[in-house]
Amino acid sequence: YAETDVRVERVARRLAALGVGPEVRVGVALPRGVEWLTVLLAITRLGGIYVPMDPEWPEERFTFVREDSGAALVVTPHTLWEWRELPEPPGPAPVADVPLDAGAYMIYTSGSTGRPKGVLVTHRGIAAFTAALGERFAIDADARVLQLASAGFDASVMELLMALSGAATLVIPHGGRALAGQDLHDTLADHRISHTLIPPTVLASIPTDAPALPDLAVLATGGEALTPDLVRRWA
Structure with missing residues (x-):
């Protein structure tokens, strides 16, 4: 920092x-x-x-x-x-x-x-929102937050605030490339991501036979319909 x-x-x-x-x-x-x-x-x-x-x-x-x-x-x-x-x-x-x-x-x-x-x-509400993210998601200096969303989406600001809320590490994929499927899984694993925000469609692209992600503590998702099967798989 x-x-x-x-x-x-x-x-x-x-x-x-x-x-x-x-x-x-x-x-x-x-x-x-x-x-x-x-x-x-x-x-x-x-x-x-x-x-x-x-x-x-x-x-x-x-x-x-x-x-x-x-x-x-x-x-x-x-x-x-x-x-x-x-x-x-x-x-x-x-x-x-x-x-x-x-x-x-x-x-x-x-x-x-x-x-x-x-x-x-x-600016009104941003500080309170940041504090709420840190408290609800238990973010501290050991957390590693993935910066996944495009800068053109509001979710990118949420990801940044998640990291700042607890002086955590913000992990920005090389080149800012779009991630999905096995590539996304490998990024989560290789960078020991603990907190991430992933839309349902992108989340569903991760292979079902991919190895577990032991470092992943908090997975937030939304922005579109979330199927019961996806909830069961990740819960």
């Missing part, structure tokens, strides 16, 4: 120099990984609004979300590469003190009309 804080501070100084502050919306078009997490936390430190943007989106959707969200800046891998060529801004990054009803992040849903719809989530 100390190393992460140093990374976040460095990125926050750069973002602050570019005008990011309370309620400034910042698009993050990065694959899941250390840099994605660092930029997300740096935006939060400055009181900005995090707007996840999938680098794999079609150009039309990417442009729509950027314009509709009012993002003042979009962080891409190229942006990060450019920053490495520039001198570090002087002084510490300001730590924002924002109202509870200020925006924290903005997630775009598919939209019932086919057009993406932005949902702005405020």
Whole structure:
């Protein structure tokens, strides 16, 4: 966590120099990984609004979300590469003190009309939600939480909050690739995942003859219908 804080501070100084502050919306078009997490936390430190943007989106959707969200800046891998060529801004990054009803992040849903719809989530309730996750799921510093959801889904924020609630380890699969089936099982086993959130369809893709997962303590699932057979298997 100390190393992460140093990374976040460095990125926050750069973002602050570019005008990011309370309620400034910042698009993050990065694959899941250390840099994605660092930029997300740096935006939060400055009181900005995090707007996840999938680098794999079609150009039309990417442009729509950027314009509709009012993002003042979009962080891409190229942006990060450019920053490495520039001198570090002087002084510490300001730590924002924002109202509870200020925006924290903005997630775009598919939209019932086919057009993406932005949902702005405020800071109110996030701290209580984080504390509740840590208490209900018994998360401590020994826990290992899998970051499975795409950044474009609200579940990705829940996964991050699960880890932060108990100073646990957040495990981000290499390259942020989508996981399912045997690949997902092997990731859970190899990284000794203790807490994870897996949608029913993805959970059902894990082979029924796969070895047991002795480190898995808490499995949360939802977002779609959960069949009785799946409940019996995993319970």
